[in-house]
Amino acid sequence: MYIDIFVSRPNSVDENQDQTMQRIDELLNTRGLRARTIGKTDFPNVSPMKAVEQLMRQCSGAVILGFPQAVIHEGISKPGTSNEKILKNTLLPTPWNHIEASMAFMLNLPLLVIRDQGIEGGVFDVGTTGNFIHTFQLNTQEWLGKQSFIQPFNEWHREVVENSKVRR
Known part of the structure:
Protein backbone atom coordinates (compact mmCIF):
# COMPACT_ATOMS: atom_id res chain seq x y z
CA MET A 1 0.00 0.00 0.00
CA TYR A 2 1.35 3.40 -1.02
CA ILE A 3 1.48 6.59 1.00
CA ASP A 4 0.08 9.45 -1.09
CA ILE A 5 2.28 12.49 -1.70
CA PHE A 6 1.08 15.72 -3.27
CA VAL A 7 3.48 16.89 -5.97
CA SER A 8 3.31 20.54 -7.01
CA ARG A 9 4.70 20.78 -10.52
CA PRO A 10 3.73 22.28 -13.84
CA ASN A 11 1.64 20.13 -16.15
CA SER A 12 3.57 21.43 -19.18
CA VAL A 13 7.23 20.45 -19.08
CA ASP A 14 9.89 19.88 -21.71
CA GLU A 15 11.40 16.48 -22.47
CA ASN A 16 14.30 16.80 -20.00
CA GLN A 17 12.00 18.00 -17.22
CA ASP A 18 9.64 15.11 -17.99
CA GLN A 19 12.54 12.67 -17.58
CA THR A 20 13.32 14.29 -14.23
CA MET A 21 9.67 13.88 -13.20
CA GLN A 22 9.76 10.21 -14.19
CA ARG A 23 12.87 9.67 -12.06
CA ILE A 24 11.27 11.44 -9.10
CA ASP A 25 8.15 9.27 -9.49
CA GLU A 26 10.37 6.16 -9.55
CA LEU A 27 12.22 7.31 -6.43
CA LEU A 28 8.95 7.94 -4.62
CA ASN A 29 7.60 4.53 -5.69
CA THR A 30 10.71 2.70 -4.44
CA ARG A 31 10.02 4.25 -1.03
CA GLY A 32 6.36 3.21 -0.98
CA LEU A 33 5.11 6.68 -1.95
CA ARG A 34 2.71 7.62 -4.74
CA ALA A 35 2.85 11.01 -6.47
CA ARG A 36 -0.52 12.72 -6.91
CA THR A 37 -0.97 15.87 -8.99
CA ILE A 38 -4.04 17.72 -10.24
CA GLY A 39 -4.13 17.42 -14.03
CA LYS A 40 -1.74 14.44 -14.17
CA THR A 41 -2.99 11.73 -11.80
CA ASP A 42 -6.20 13.31 -10.53
CA PHE A 43 -8.95 15.03 -12.53
CA PRO A 44 -11.57 16.35 -10.08
CA ASN A 45 -14.94 17.87 -10.91
CA VAL A 46 -14.49 20.94 -8.68
CA SER A 47 -12.59 24.22 -8.93
CA PRO A 48 -8.79 23.89 -9.03
CA MET A 49 -8.18 25.32 -5.56
CA LYS A 50 -10.86 23.12 -3.99
CA ALA A 51 -9.42 20.12 -5.86
CA VAL A 52 -5.95 20.84 -4.46
CA GLU A 53 -7.34 21.09 -0.93
CA GLN A 54 -9.30 17.83 -1.26
CA LEU A 55 -6.33 15.97 -2.68
CA MET A 56 -3.88 17.32 -0.11
CA ARG A 57 -6.12 16.14 2.70
CA GLN A 58 -5.56 12.61 1.35
CA CYS A 59 -1.77 13.04 1.33
CA SER A 60 0.87 12.64 4.02
CA GLY A 61 3.50 14.92 2.50
CA ALA A 62 4.21 17.33 -0.34
CA VAL A 63 6.97 17.91 -2.86
CA ILE A 64 7.20 21.35 -4.45
CA LEU A 65 9.12 21.36 -7.75
CA GLY A 66 10.07 24.79 -9.07
CA PHE A 67 10.58 24.23 -12.78
CA PRO A 68 10.96 27.35 -14.95
CA GLN A 69 7.62 28.20 -16.60
CA ALA A 70 8.24 31.77 -17.74
CA VAL A 71 11.27 33.87 -18.59
CA ILE A 72 11.36 37.64 -18.24
CA HIS A 73 14.12 38.76 -20.59
CA GLU A 74 13.84 42.40 -19.49
CA GLY A 75 11.52 43.91 -16.95
CA ILE A 76 11.09 45.86 -13.76
CA SER A 77 10.09 44.52 -10.38
CA LYS A 78 8.23 46.80 -7.96
CA PRO A 79 8.20 49.78 -10.36
CA GLY A 80 8.09 53.25 -8.89
CA THR A 81 9.05 52.11 -5.39
CA SER A 82 12.26 52.39 -3.40
CA ASN A 83 12.67 48.65 -4.01
CA GLU A 84 12.50 48.94 -7.80
CA LYS A 85 14.76 46.40 -9.47
CA ILE A 86 15.72 45.72 -13.08
CA LEU A 87 15.01 42.13 -14.13
CA LYS A 88 17.11 40.38 -16.77
CA ASN A 89 16.54 36.78 -17.83
CA THR A 90 14.53 36.05 -14.69
CA LEU A 91 12.96 32.60 -14.37
CA LEU A 92 9.50 32.17 -12.86
CA PRO A 93 7.86 28.95 -11.65
CA THR A 94 4.19 28.17 -12.01
CA PRO A 95 2.20 30.36 -9.58
CA TRP A 96 0.56 27.14 -8.41
CA ASN A 97 3.83 26.21 -6.66
CA HIS A 98 3.22 29.10 -4.24
CA ILE A 99 -0.46 28.31 -3.73
CA GLU A 100 0.09 24.58 -3.25
CA ALA A 101 3.12 25.03 -0.96
CA SER A 102 1.10 27.43 1.20
CA MET A 103 -1.79 25.00 1.42
CA ALA A 104 0.55 22.11 2.32
CA PHE A 105 2.19 24.30 4.96
CA MET A 106 -1.20 25.16 6.48
CA LEU A 107 -2.11 21.45 6.57
CA ASN A 108 1.19 20.68 8.35
CA LEU A 109 2.33 18.33 5.61
CA PRO A 110 6.06 17.56 5.56
CA LEU A 111 7.47 19.67 2.72
CA LEU A 112 10.33 18.94 0.35
CA VAL A 113 11.00 22.12 -1.66
CA ILE A 114 13.20 21.80 -4.75
CA ARG A 115 13.88 24.61 -7.20
CA ASP A 116 15.72 24.91 -10.45
CA GLN A 117 18.79 27.13 -10.48
CA GLY A 118 17.59 30.69 -11.04
CA ILE A 119 14.09 30.24 -9.56
CA GLU A 120 13.50 32.65 -6.67
CA GLY A 121 10.67 34.33 -4.82
CA GLY A 122 7.83 33.28 -2.58
CA VAL A 123 8.09 29.70 -1.37
CA PHE A 124 11.52 29.44 -3.02
CA ASP A 125 13.03 32.16 -0.81
CA VAL A 126 15.18 30.84 2.01
CA GLU A 142 22.24 13.14 -11.77
CA TRP A 143 21.42 15.28 -8.71
CA LEU A 144 18.85 12.66 -7.67
CA GLY A 145 21.69 10.30 -6.73
CA LYS A 146 23.82 12.84 -4.86
CA GLN A 147 24.12 12.75 -1.08
CA SER A 148 23.16 16.44 -0.97
CA PHE A 149 19.70 15.33 -2.14
CA ILE A 150 19.43 11.78 -0.75
CA GLN A 151 20.11 12.74 2.88
CA PRO A 152 17.41 15.43 3.11
CA PHE A 153 15.08 13.21 1.06
CA ASN A 154 15.56 10.44 3.65
CA GLU A 155 14.76 12.88 6.48
CA TRP A 156 11.62 14.09 4.67
CA HIS A 157 10.62 10.46 3.97
CA ARG A 158 10.81 9.64 7.71
CA GLU A 159 8.57 12.64 8.46
CA VAL A 160 6.08 11.49 5.80
CA VAL A 161 5.93 7.94 7.19
CA GLU A 162 5.34 9.29 10.71
CA ASN A 163 2.68 11.70 9.42
CA SER A 164 0.91 8.88 7.57
CA LYS A 165 0.59 6.94 10.86
CA VAL A 166 -0.96 9.98 12.58
CA ARG A 167 -3.40 10.63 9.68
CA ARG A 168 -4.84 7.08 9.65
Whole structure:
Protein backbone atom coordinates (compact mmCIF):
# COMPACT_ATOMS: atom_id res chain seq x y z
CA MET A 1 0.00 0.00 0.00
CA TYR A 2 1.35 3.40 -1.02
CA ILE A 3 1.48 6.59 1.00
CA ASP A 4 0.08 9.45 -1.09
CA ILE A 5 2.28 12.49 -1.70
CA PHE A 6 1.08 15.72 -3.27
CA VAL A 7 3.48 16.89 -5.97
CA SER A 8 3.31 20.54 -7.01
CA ARG A 9 4.70 20.78 -10.52
CA PRO A 10 3.73 22.28 -13.84
CA ASN A 11 1.64 20.13 -16.15
CA SER A 12 3.57 21.43 -19.18
CA VAL A 13 7.23 20.45 -19.08
CA ASP A 14 9.89 19.88 -21.71
CA GLU A 15 11.40 16.48 -22.47
CA ASN A 16 14.30 16.80 -20.00
CA GLN A 17 12.00 18.00 -17.22
CA ASP A 18 9.64 15.11 -17.99
CA GLN A 19 12.54 12.67 -17.58
CA THR A 20 13.32 14.29 -14.23
CA MET A 21 9.67 13.88 -13.20
CA GLN A 22 9.76 10.21 -14.19
CA ARG A 23 12.87 9.67 -12.06
CA ILE A 24 11.27 11.44 -9.10
CA ASP A 25 8.15 9.27 -9.49
CA GLU A 26 10.37 6.16 -9.55
CA LEU A 27 12.22 7.31 -6.43
CA LEU A 28 8.95 7.94 -4.62
CA ASN A 29 7.60 4.53 -5.69
CA THR A 30 10.71 2.70 -4.44
CA ARG A 31 10.02 4.25 -1.03
CA GLY A 32 6.36 3.21 -0.98
CA LEU A 33 5.11 6.68 -1.95
CA ARG A 34 2.71 7.62 -4.74
CA ALA A 35 2.85 11.01 -6.47
CA ARG A 36 -0.52 12.72 -6.91
CA THR A 37 -0.97 15.87 -8.99
CA ILE A 38 -4.04 17.72 -10.24
CA GLY A 39 -4.13 17.42 -14.03
CA LYS A 40 -1.74 14.44 -14.17
CA THR A 41 -2.99 11.73 -11.80
CA ASP A 42 -6.20 13.31 -10.53
CA PHE A 43 -8.95 15.03 -12.53
CA PRO A 44 -11.57 16.35 -10.08
CA ASN A 45 -14.94 17.87 -10.91
CA VAL A 46 -14.49 20.94 -8.68
CA SER A 47 -12.59 24.22 -8.93
CA PRO A 48 -8.79 23.89 -9.03
CA MET A 49 -8.18 25.32 -5.56
CA LYS A 50 -10.86 23.12 -3.99
CA ALA A 51 -9.42 20.12 -5.86
CA VAL A 52 -5.95 20.84 -4.46
CA GLU A 53 -7.34 21.09 -0.93
CA GLN A 54 -9.30 17.83 -1.26
CA LEU A 55 -6.33 15.97 -2.68
CA MET A 56 -3.88 17.32 -0.11
CA ARG A 57 -6.12 16.14 2.70
CA GLN A 58 -5.56 12.61 1.35
CA CYS A 59 -1.77 13.04 1.33
CA SER A 60 0.87 12.64 4.02
CA GLY A 61 3.50 14.92 2.50
CA ALA A 62 4.21 17.33 -0.34
CA VAL A 63 6.97 17.91 -2.86
CA ILE A 64 7.20 21.35 -4.45
CA LEU A 65 9.12 21.36 -7.75
CA GLY A 66 10.07 24.79 -9.07
CA PHE A 67 10.58 24.23 -12.78
CA PRO A 68 10.96 27.35 -14.95
CA GLN A 69 7.62 28.20 -16.60
CA ALA A 70 8.24 31.77 -17.74
CA VAL A 71 11.27 33.87 -18.59
CA ILE A 72 11.36 37.64 -18.24
CA HIS A 73 14.12 38.76 -20.59
CA GLU A 74 13.84 42.40 -19.49
CA GLY A 75 11.52 43.91 -16.95
CA ILE A 76 11.09 45.86 -13.76
CA SER A 77 10.09 44.52 -10.38
CA LYS A 78 8.23 46.80 -7.96
CA PRO A 79 8.20 49.78 -10.36
CA GLY A 80 8.09 53.25 -8.89
CA THR A 81 9.05 52.11 -5.39
CA SER A 82 12.26 52.39 -3.40
CA ASN A 83 12.67 48.65 -4.01
CA GLU A 84 12.50 48.94 -7.80
CA LYS A 85 14.76 46.40 -9.47
CA ILE A 86 15.72 45.72 -13.08
CA LEU A 87 15.01 42.13 -14.13
CA LYS A 88 17.11 40.38 -16.77
CA ASN A 89 16.54 36.78 -17.83
CA THR A 90 14.53 36.05 -14.69
CA LEU A 91 12.96 32.60 -14.37
CA LEU A 92 9.50 32.17 -12.86
CA PRO A 93 7.86 28.95 -11.65
CA THR A 94 4.19 28.17 -12.01
CA PRO A 95 2.20 30.36 -9.58
CA TRP A 96 0.56 27.14 -8.41
CA ASN A 97 3.83 26.21 -6.66
CA HIS A 98 3.22 29.10 -4.24
CA ILE A 99 -0.46 28.31 -3.73
CA GLU A 100 0.09 24.58 -3.25
CA ALA A 101 3.12 25.03 -0.96
CA SER A 102 1.10 27.43 1.20
CA MET A 103 -1.79 25.00 1.42
CA ALA A 104 0.55 22.11 2.32
CA PHE A 105 2.19 24.30 4.96
CA MET A 106 -1.20 25.16 6.48
CA LEU A 107 -2.11 21.45 6.57
CA ASN A 108 1.19 20.68 8.35
CA LEU A 109 2.33 18.33 5.61
CA PRO A 110 6.06 17.56 5.56
CA LEU A 111 7.47 19.67 2.72
CA LEU A 112 10.33 18.94 0.35
CA VAL A 113 11.00 22.12 -1.66
CA ILE A 114 13.20 21.80 -4.75
CA ARG A 115 13.88 24.61 -7.20
CA ASP A 116 15.72 24.91 -10.45
CA GLN A 117 18.79 27.13 -10.48
CA GLY A 118 17.59 30.69 -11.04
CA ILE A 119 14.09 30.24 -9.56
CA GLU A 120 13.50 32.65 -6.67
CA GLY A 121 10.67 34.33 -4.82
CA GLY A 122 7.83 33.28 -2.58
CA VAL A 123 8.09 29.70 -1.37
CA PHE A 124 11.52 29.44 -3.02
CA ASP A 125 13.03 32.16 -0.81
CA VAL A 126 15.18 30.84 2.01
CA GLY A 127 13.35 31.00 5.33
CA THR A 128 9.83 31.21 3.94
CA THR A 129 8.64 27.80 5.17
CA GLY A 130 11.37 26.92 7.64
CA ASN A 131 12.50 24.16 5.27
CA PHE A 132 15.77 24.07 3.39
CA ILE A 133 15.33 25.05 -0.26
CA HIS A 134 17.14 22.52 -2.43
CA THR A 135 18.57 23.97 -5.64
CA PHE A 136 19.52 21.74 -8.56
CA GLN A 137 19.60 21.84 -12.33
CA LEU A 138 16.19 20.18 -12.80
CA ASN A 139 16.61 19.48 -16.51
CA THR A 140 19.20 16.84 -15.52
CA GLN A 141 18.79 13.82 -13.29
CA GLU A 142 22.24 13.14 -11.77
CA TRP A 143 21.42 15.28 -8.71
CA LEU A 144 18.85 12.66 -7.67
CA GLY A 145 21.69 10.30 -6.73
CA LYS A 146 23.82 12.84 -4.86
CA GLN A 147 24.12 12.75 -1.08
CA SER A 148 23.16 16.44 -0.97
CA PHE A 149 19.70 15.33 -2.14
CA ILE A 150 19.43 11.78 -0.75
CA GLN A 151 20.11 12.74 2.88
CA PRO A 152 17.41 15.43 3.11
CA PHE A 153 15.08 13.21 1.06
CA ASN A 154 15.56 10.44 3.65
CA GLU A 155 14.76 12.88 6.48
CA TRP A 156 11.62 14.09 4.67
CA HIS A 157 10.62 10.46 3.97
CA ARG A 158 10.81 9.64 7.71
CA GLU A 159 8.57 12.64 8.46
CA VAL A 160 6.08 11.49 5.80
CA VAL A 161 5.93 7.94 7.19
CA GLU A 162 5.34 9.29 10.71
CA ASN A 163 2.68 11.70 9.42
CA SER A 164 0.91 8.88 7.57
CA LYS A 165 0.59 6.94 10.86
CA VAL A 166 -0.96 9.98 12.58
CA ARG A 167 -3.40 10.63 9.68
CA ARG A 168 -4.84 7.08 9.65
